[in-house]
Amino acid sequence: MTSSDYLVAHLREALAAHPDVGMLDLYLEVTDRSVHVSGVVDCESKRDAALALVRRMAAPREVVDNTKLLNLLPSEPPEVLHDPSGGHR
């Protein structure tokens, strides 16, 4: 394991604990020169806070933002479940 591998773990801990982020499911790829951040974030301010934290902890690495904002789609027609209890008759 390299120092970059340990950094992934420390970044994940910090992202979870940060009061403006609180996320456990951002993916991080760390090299000696860069950190790629990916995953779905539910608002821009949470993404900004996450990226700022990663930049601070991973400096001087370049931070590449591959996150996507959660855009909710209109609801779909219902799933119809007939006699769904495992088919007990």
Next chain:
Amino acid sequence: MIRLAAIADTHCTQRTCDRLSPVWRELNDKADLFLVAGDLTTTGTAQEAEILARELSVVDVPVAVVLGNHDYHAGAEGEVTRILRDAGIHVLEGDSLTLQINGESVGVAGIKGFGGGFVGACATDFGEPEMKSFVRHGTRAAARLRDALARLDTDYRIVLMHYSPIDTTLNGEPPPIYPFLGSYLFAEVVDEIGADLVLHGHAHHGSEKGVTARGIPVRNVAMPLVRHPYVMFHLEHTEGYLPFPIRLTEHR
């Protein structure tokens, strides 16, 4: 027929407030019941619970929720529960709710659930006290779900959880973290007692659909996965349907 709306992992914060209420208002025409499967908040503060309560205030149909792991983070789960209950929301944790809807009875058994893993790759009640404590938390939760589910003598039975009872709806997540995303103990209970549908969240990168070993449908309704403000289900029984396993009594 029961019209059920469900979602999980709303992760409400001050930064996301008033995003959901405009679309949740639609449920008053479309659903008989709205269930939210945990991670209602981002860090489990009272302020975030108040934001969720405000978002849900536009929903006139009964609302039941379970808490998720995020809702415990600040150590204020009791206050979160009180705020939601004061807002008329049913907060379930090892207990159940019974409703009459369109002349039929509907029961919801709710529990947060816990990790522990799945058959062939699960934690065992052995060794250090810390490991035993981890495993026994899940075992006790499964026992509470069994009691809550067994008490329901209703036409429809729904299980509401945060953690997953099966590994199929975790497909898409890194397999090494499966033991932190759910436990087979809950599926075993559901298969023993019987249910019409199990709803859970927690696995943002998982899969939407699965079944227990006995074929009971399991749906992962985590909002980052489904990308809708809610998911609709219509539950129907045909005439003559016996919804739950017939239990054979052994006489000695």
